[in-house]
Amino acid sequence: MKYRKMSVKTVTVLILLLIAVSVSGCYDQREIDDLAYPLAVGLDIGEANILRMTLQLAAPLAIGGGGGGESGGGGGSSGTAETSSIITVDTPSIYSGLDMINNIVSKEINLSHAKVIVISRALAEKGIMEYIQAIQRGREFRPNMFILVSEDPPDEYLEHIKPILESNPSKYYELLLGKDYASFFEDMRMSDFHLASETDFREPTAILTGINKKESVDELAESGNKEYAGKLEGVYKPADIPIVSKQKNVVMGMAVFRNGRMVGTLNGVESKCFQMVTGRYEHSYWAFPDAYAPDKMVVMDILQRNRPSVKAVLKDGKALIDIMLDLEGDFTSIQSTYDYESYPDIMERKASEIIKNEITTMLKKTTDEFNSDICGFGRYVKGKFMTLEDWEKFNWPEHYSDTEFNVQVKMKIRRTGLIIRSMGHKD
């Protein structure tokens, strides 16, 4: 018994010693201070080599110090410390680029806190699957990184990321790109992009972004007003949005892919429609022309009450897709002050008609212009096949362009804000 007690004690002490010695100094021990954390990775077509990779490296001391004071991190032009630093390299691949950057940066690059991948439009159009595959294979890359396509080169784009309300660029990305109330772009993550690019019933999309270089309100008049006059607020390209801000990067719309290559873009309104059809829409404001005063607007906060009902029928090898949307609206502004609160059905019909047309236009664009099933209707069509072999023989991507859509929008106005009856005004 004594022998047993002794041996248990000895073994326990030995194990504890072994753990203490080896775990505290094992091969994978890393001091947090010895690592450099990129928050964004930019990919573009290289000139000196195949790929141009840009890293936006976090300066933790500046971030921790609120981005100002003497907290170090590089120092900015306005006397405040930069919360991040940009480094660009032309490289044969992502990982060899990291090796090259490690020749300059004193700390080891660790990608586990990277929040966004920014891909240039030029590279996206050339094809990005080799990089997506490398990112998926990498243990450090997070699957919930946002994936963006930039109209401008990522090195330039990332230089313009100067969050005003956030000292932490990482939080800025999460708040900007992950919010559920801005629907001019879709919350697209790396894992979702990867899954969509591998399946044969859906094609991937990415968030479209760019730099808005306007410095003063005088430039707003030139910002394509003629092209956009009188249209809905979501029709702008990222660089054309009539906004003047110190914050230069803008997100608006989506990049559409087919077979790993970018084939076009959807603007903000089309992105809203896309989200409605895929059931990812939360809520946002829509401005509709007044039914009786077309020069005035009726603005509603529209939310999706239920996930869309999608039914697919195959007829002579052609898919017929029925989409039923159930939407709910709240009046937020009636510029004409007509008493729509008492007769909401007028604006319900008008709004549902406009939304239906916008959705139909967007879907036509996916079939005729892109030939890319970004909404993933293939998932409903494959249910018509009993085996994978039959489904693969059918070859959905080839048939998508023949697809016909029947969109129905059910719209109910529920609330009126704090005014229950518009009383009109003197003019």
Place this chain on the structure above:
Amino acid sequence: MQMENKIRFGSFEAVTFISNLICTKIFLYYTRLTVEDAATAGWISSIVSGLAAFLMLTVLLKMYKKFDDKDILDIAEIAGGKFLKIVTGAVITFSLFVLTVVVIRKFSEDMKIVSLPSSPLSYVMSFFLVGIAVACFFGLEAIVRFHAIVIPFIIAGYVFIMLGVTPQMDITNLMPFWGTGIDDILSKGFLRSSVYCELLVLFLLPPFLGGYKKITRVGYTAFALSAISLITSSLVYILANPYPSGMEPFLPIYNMTRLIAFGRFFQRIEALFVFTWAMAALLYLTSTFYFMVYTFAKTAGLKYIRPLVLPFAVIVFSAAFIPGSLMEVIRIEKNYIVTVGWIVAFVYTGLILAAASIRKSVRKEKCSK
């Protein structure tokens, strides 16, 4: 330590012990395997495996009825004397040896890829081997009781992971319903009843558990728990990962765990996965290693098993380096262990039980004459 035939433990401990032996593969490869076998119908193939294993287990338990608290080695001795006992001991020892070697290599490789990329494989592996050896020194009672304590936490972690991927699930991922076809579902589903091959250990437990009733209860309960876990894991995996991307990850559940994110703060759940997975795999390795040594000792008629622990640990450690790469380990696992495992676990055990039954009846007849 002497052979531990005097030790008795309860049904709960035994159920957790057997269930963990069968279910650890969920964390390592099982869900991907079902997708490779039958694509979108992998979960149906998993049901077929469960049904096939259930039928074979039922037949074995019916045949075992006459032998009450004898283990498979004693039964082999009844069937064919010392010779068959040695052959059976060799088969079981070898089977458990292969399982231990493959799983320790794979588990160490997995750990290296997921958490310890700079550490040498031998360093990672030696950690697990030390854990296994120490557990074996403490004996079966400690191992089994530790299962009873830890398995509920592993189940909680598993359930959490399964529920965590609910937002990623899409019912249309199950379409086309019959996947690669009914032939594949039935044939591969049957072969994959090999994933229940660790039920073999059930027939080594009778001396520790007691009578036939207890063995039956433990067998069916552990089987039911395992079958439910395996089938749900396959179903959830297919629901969350559309075909063919479900065939890609080499650690499918880990990949699935990486997808879990609730808001900005609740992310990186894989830390929980690594904990759950490491506990499950370590318990698995301890169990197979212990019974490998136990079977060898009993077959060889050795009184003590402790002196065998270190030599066997060294052999396992050396053998684990024989496969040239992780891909080779995966190939061995897929082409051999989960393809022919059912022959050892069910057919061979069945033959021994059948032979022993016949021998017993003949003897009884002779005695009555």
